[in-house]
Amino acid sequence: MSGRLKGKVAVVTAAGQGIGRAIAEAFIAEGATVIATDLDAAKLKDLKKAHVFALDVRDTAKVNALAKDVIKKFGAPHILANCAGYVHQGSVLECSEDDWDFSFDINVKSMHRMFRAFVPSMLKKGGSIVNIASVASSLRGLPNRYAYGATKAAVIGLTKAMAADFIRKGIRVNAICPGTIQSPSLNERIAANAKKFSKSLKDVRKDFVDRQPIGRLGTPEEIAAGAVWLASDDSSYFTGQTLQIDGGMTM
Secondary structure, X not given: OOOOOOOOEEEEOOOOOHHHHHHHHHHHHOOOEEEEEEOOHHHHXXXXXXXXXXXXXXOXXXXXXXXXXXXXXXXXXXXXXXXXXOOOOEOHHHOOHHHXXXXXXXXXXXXXXXXXXXXXXXXXXXXXXXXXXXXXXXOEOOOOEHHHHHHHHHHHHHHHHHHHHHOOOOEEEEEEEEOOEOXXXXXXXXXXXXXXXXXXXXXXXXXXXXXXXXXXXEOHHHHHHHHHHHXXXXXXXXXXXXXXXXXXOOO
Protein backbone atom coordinates (compact mmCIF):
# COMPACT_ATOMS: atom_id res chain seq x y z
CA MET A 1 0.00 0.00 0.00
CA SER A 2 1.13 3.55 -0.72
CA GLY A 3 -0.39 5.59 2.10
CA ARG A 4 -2.75 7.42 -0.23
CA LEU A 5 -5.05 8.31 2.67
CA LYS A 6 -2.42 9.16 5.26
CA GLY A 7 -3.53 11.98 7.53
CA LYS A 8 -7.17 11.70 6.49
CA VAL A 9 -10.15 10.91 8.72
CA ALA A 10 -12.76 8.58 7.23
CA VAL A 11 -16.22 7.63 8.42
CA VAL A 12 -17.60 4.33 7.09
CA THR A 13 -21.12 3.02 7.68
CA ALA A 14 -22.06 -0.68 7.68
CA ALA A 15 -18.43 -1.62 8.27
CA GLY A 16 -19.25 -4.86 10.03
CA GLN A 17 -19.18 -7.08 6.96
CA GLY A 18 -19.16 -7.22 3.18
CA ILE A 19 -18.34 -4.13 1.14
CA GLY A 20 -18.37 -1.77 4.12
CA ARG A 21 -15.90 -3.96 6.00
CA ALA A 22 -13.56 -4.22 3.01
CA ILE A 23 -13.66 -0.44 2.52
CA ALA A 24 -12.85 0.22 6.18
CA GLU A 25 -9.93 -2.22 6.03
CA ALA A 26 -8.62 -0.72 2.79
CA PHE A 27 -8.82 2.82 4.19
CA ILE A 28 -6.88 1.71 7.27
CA ALA A 29 -4.24 0.02 5.11
CA GLU A 30 -3.86 3.28 3.16
CA GLY A 31 -3.15 5.25 6.34
CA ALA A 32 -6.54 6.78 7.18
CA THR A 33 -7.92 7.21 10.67
CA VAL A 34 -11.12 5.20 10.30
CA ILE A 35 -14.33 5.61 12.26
CA ALA A 36 -16.17 2.37 11.55
CA THR A 37 -19.86 2.10 12.33
CA ASP A 38 -22.42 -0.67 12.19
CA LEU A 39 -25.85 -1.42 13.60
CA ASP A 40 -24.32 -4.52 15.21
CA ALA A 41 -21.27 -3.31 17.11
CA ALA A 42 -20.18 -6.90 17.77
CA LYS A 43 -19.24 -7.22 14.10
CA LEU A 44 -16.66 -4.45 14.57
CA LYS A 45 -14.76 -5.94 17.50
CA ASP A 46 -12.04 -7.54 15.38
CA LEU A 47 -11.60 -4.57 13.03
CA LYS A 48 -8.07 -3.68 14.04
CA LYS A 49 -6.89 -0.07 14.19
CA ALA A 50 -10.39 1.32 13.65
CA HIS A 51 -12.37 3.47 16.06
CA VAL A 52 -15.67 1.62 16.26
CA PHE A 53 -19.15 2.88 17.06
CA ALA A 54 -22.58 1.30 17.05
CA LEU A 55 -24.87 3.26 14.75
CA ASP A 56 -28.40 2.89 13.46
CA VAL A 57 -28.37 4.97 10.28
CA ARG A 58 -32.18 5.09 10.41
CA ASP A 59 -32.06 7.14 13.61
CA THR A 60 -31.43 10.84 12.94
CA ALA A 61 -30.65 11.65 16.57
CA LYS A 62 -28.04 8.90 16.75
CA VAL A 63 -26.44 9.96 13.48
CA ASN A 64 -26.23 13.54 14.73
CA ALA A 65 -24.79 12.41 18.07
CA LEU A 66 -22.15 10.33 16.30
CA ALA A 67 -21.15 13.28 14.13
CA LYS A 68 -20.79 15.54 17.14
CA ASP A 69 -18.64 12.94 18.94
CA VAL A 70 -16.46 12.20 15.90
CA ILE A 71 -15.85 15.85 15.07
CA LYS A 72 -14.96 16.61 18.69
CA LYS A 73 -12.48 13.71 18.94
CA PHE A 74 -11.01 13.52 15.44
CA GLY A 75 -11.95 16.73 13.67
CA ALA A 76 -14.05 17.02 10.54
CA PRO A 77 -13.76 13.93 8.35
CA HIS A 78 -12.10 14.13 4.95
CA ILE A 79 -13.94 11.02 3.71
CA LEU A 80 -17.47 9.74 4.12
CA ALA A 81 -18.31 6.26 2.80
CA ASN A 82 -22.01 5.43 2.84
CA CYS A 83 -22.25 1.63 2.68
CA ALA A 84 -25.42 0.78 4.60
CA GLY A 85 -27.98 -0.99 2.45
CA TYR A 86 -30.78 -3.50 2.19
CA VAL A 87 -31.78 -5.68 -0.77
CA HIS A 88 -35.53 -6.19 -1.06
CA GLN A 89 -36.35 -9.11 -3.34
CA GLY A 90 -39.51 -9.12 -5.41
CA SER A 91 -41.59 -7.25 -7.95
CA VAL A 92 -44.22 -4.61 -7.20
CA LEU A 93 -46.60 -7.47 -6.43
CA GLU A 94 -44.42 -8.47 -3.50
CA CYS A 95 -43.57 -5.00 -2.22
CA SER A 96 -45.74 -3.63 0.56
CA GLU A 97 -45.81 -0.02 1.71
CA ASP A 98 -43.63 -1.04 4.64
CA ASP A 99 -41.13 -2.80 2.34
CA TRP A 100 -40.92 0.32 0.16
CA ASP A 101 -40.46 2.69 3.09
CA PHE A 102 -37.92 0.47 4.83
CA SER A 103 -35.85 0.16 1.64
CA PHE A 104 -35.76 3.90 1.06
CA ASP A 105 -35.04 4.65 4.71
CA ILE A 106 -31.92 2.48 4.77
CA ASN A 107 -30.67 2.89 1.22
CA VAL A 108 -31.39 6.57 0.59
CA LYS A 109 -32.50 8.54 3.62
CA SER A 110 -29.58 7.20 5.68
CA MET A 111 -27.26 9.00 3.26
CA HIS A 112 -29.28 12.20 3.64
CA ARG A 113 -28.85 11.91 7.41
CA MET A 114 -25.10 11.41 7.10
CA PHE A 115 -24.78 14.36 4.70
CA ARG A 116 -26.71 16.64 7.01
CA ALA A 117 -24.63 15.58 10.01
CA PHE A 118 -21.14 15.70 8.50
CA VAL A 119 -21.05 17.96 5.42
CA PRO A 120 -21.14 21.28 7.34
CA SER A 121 -17.88 20.34 9.07
CA MET A 122 -16.36 18.92 5.86
CA LEU A 123 -16.78 22.28 4.14
CA LYS A 124 -13.96 23.67 6.27
CA LYS A 125 -11.30 21.56 4.54
CA GLY A 126 -13.00 19.69 1.70
CA GLY A 127 -13.19 15.99 1.12
CA SER A 128 -14.66 13.07 -0.75
CA ILE A 129 -17.98 11.28 -0.32
CA VAL A 130 -18.37 7.75 -1.66
CA ASN A 131 -21.88 6.31 -1.93
CA ILE A 132 -22.56 2.64 -2.63
CA ALA A 133 -25.22 2.36 -5.32
CA SER A 134 -25.66 -0.70 -7.56
CA VAL A 135 -25.77 -1.84 -11.15
CA ALA A 136 -29.01 -3.68 -10.33
CA SER A 137 -31.97 -1.83 -11.84
CA SER A 138 -30.45 1.61 -11.39
CA LEU A 139 -28.26 1.08 -14.48
CA ARG A 140 -29.58 -2.24 -15.72
CA GLY A 141 -33.03 -3.73 -15.19
CA LEU A 142 -32.92 -6.97 -13.23
CA PRO A 143 -35.91 -9.07 -12.18
CA ASN A 144 -37.20 -8.96 -8.61
CA ARG A 145 -35.37 -5.76 -7.73
CA TYR A 146 -38.34 -3.37 -7.80
CA ALA A 147 -37.78 -1.46 -4.57
CA TYR A 148 -34.04 -2.03 -4.48
CA GLY A 149 -33.55 -0.74 -8.01
CA ALA A 150 -35.62 2.35 -7.25
CA THR A 151 -33.53 3.14 -4.19
CA LYS A 152 -30.22 2.68 -5.96
CA ALA A 153 -31.36 4.89 -8.84
CA ALA A 154 -32.19 7.45 -6.17
CA VAL A 155 -28.68 7.13 -4.77
CA ILE A 156 -27.25 8.01 -8.16
CA GLY A 157 -29.52 11.05 -8.39
CA LEU A 158 -28.61 12.05 -4.86
CA THR A 159 -24.92 11.70 -5.69
CA LYS A 160 -25.16 13.94 -8.74
CA ALA A 161 -27.20 16.56 -6.91
CA MET A 162 -24.70 16.65 -4.04
CA ALA A 163 -21.78 16.87 -6.44
CA ALA A 164 -23.38 19.80 -8.27
CA ASP A 165 -24.07 21.67 -5.04
CA PHE A 166 -20.55 21.34 -3.66
CA ILE A 167 -18.32 21.18 -6.75
CA ARG A 168 -16.94 24.68 -6.06
CA LYS A 169 -16.78 24.10 -2.30
CA GLY A 170 -14.13 21.42 -2.14
CA ILE A 171 -16.29 18.33 -1.71
CA ARG A 172 -16.40 15.64 -4.37
CA VAL A 173 -19.28 13.15 -4.41
CA ASN A 174 -19.31 9.90 -6.39
CA ALA A 175 -21.09 6.56 -6.37
CA ILE A 176 -19.82 3.03 -6.90
CA CYS A 177 -22.13 0.65 -8.74
CA PRO A 178 -21.06 -2.90 -7.92
CA GLY A 179 -22.11 -5.95 -9.86
CA THR A 180 -22.84 -9.16 -7.97
CA ILE A 181 -20.46 -9.32 -5.02
CA GLN A 182 -19.73 -12.29 -2.78
CA SER A 183 -20.86 -11.22 0.68
CA PRO A 184 -22.91 -12.38 3.67
CA SER A 185 -25.84 -10.48 2.18
CA LEU A 186 -25.55 -12.46 -1.07
CA ASN A 187 -25.42 -15.72 0.88
CA GLU A 188 -28.69 -14.77 2.56
CA ARG A 189 -30.33 -14.03 -0.79
CA ILE A 190 -29.08 -17.31 -2.23
CA ALA A 191 -30.57 -19.20 0.71
CA ALA A 192 -33.87 -17.32 0.37
CA ASN A 193 -34.10 -18.00 -3.36
CA ALA A 194 -33.25 -21.67 -2.91
CA LYS A 195 -36.16 -22.00 -0.50
CA LYS A 196 -38.54 -19.87 -2.56
CA PHE A 197 -37.91 -21.63 -5.86
CA SER A 198 -37.14 -25.12 -4.47
CA LYS A 199 -33.67 -25.11 -5.96
CA SER A 200 -30.30 -26.15 -4.58
CA LEU A 201 -27.93 -23.57 -3.15
CA LYS A 202 -25.45 -24.55 -5.86
CA ASP A 203 -27.93 -23.90 -8.66
CA VAL A 204 -29.01 -20.54 -7.23
CA ARG A 205 -25.41 -19.44 -6.83
CA LYS A 206 -24.79 -20.45 -10.45
CA ASP A 207 -27.68 -18.21 -11.50
CA PHE A 208 -25.98 -15.25 -9.85
CA VAL A 209 -22.62 -16.11 -11.42
CA ASP A 210 -24.14 -16.61 -14.87
CA ARG A 211 -25.49 -13.05 -14.99
CA GLN A 212 -21.91 -11.76 -14.69
CA PRO A 213 -20.31 -11.55 -18.16
CA ILE A 214 -16.88 -11.98 -16.57
CA GLY A 215 -17.98 -15.41 -15.34
CA ARG A 216 -17.46 -14.98 -11.61
CA LEU A 217 -18.66 -13.00 -8.62
CA GLY A 218 -16.84 -9.88 -7.54
CA THR A 219 -15.14 -9.51 -4.18
CA PRO A 220 -15.64 -6.80 -1.56
CA GLU A 221 -11.94 -6.02 -1.90
CA GLU A 222 -12.39 -5.14 -5.57
CA ILE A 223 -15.07 -2.61 -4.61
CA ALA A 224 -12.86 -1.28 -1.82
CA ALA A 225 -10.05 -0.63 -4.30
CA GLY A 226 -12.39 1.68 -6.20
CA ALA A 227 -13.44 3.38 -2.98
CA VAL A 228 -9.78 4.08 -2.09
CA TRP A 229 -9.27 5.72 -5.47
CA LEU A 230 -12.39 7.86 -5.10
CA ALA A 231 -11.44 8.84 -1.56
CA SER A 232 -7.87 9.76 -2.47
CA ASP A 233 -6.45 12.76 -4.24
CA ASP A 234 -5.73 10.51 -7.24
CA SER A 235 -9.35 11.13 -8.32
CA SER A 236 -9.29 14.88 -7.69
CA TYR A 237 -10.87 15.69 -11.10
CA PHE A 238 -13.65 13.11 -10.72
CA THR A 239 -17.00 14.08 -9.23
CA GLY A 240 -20.70 13.46 -9.77
CA GLN A 241 -19.97 10.15 -11.47
CA THR A 242 -20.79 6.47 -11.14
CA LEU A 243 -17.91 4.02 -11.08
CA GLN A 244 -19.14 0.69 -12.39
CA ILE A 245 -17.19 -2.20 -10.87
CA ASP A 246 -19.49 -4.82 -12.26
CA GLY A 247 -17.72 -7.60 -14.13
CA GLY A 248 -19.06 -6.29 -17.43
CA MET A 249 -22.76 -6.16 -16.55
CA THR A 250 -23.24 -2.73 -18.10
CA MET A 251 -20.87 -2.94 -21.05
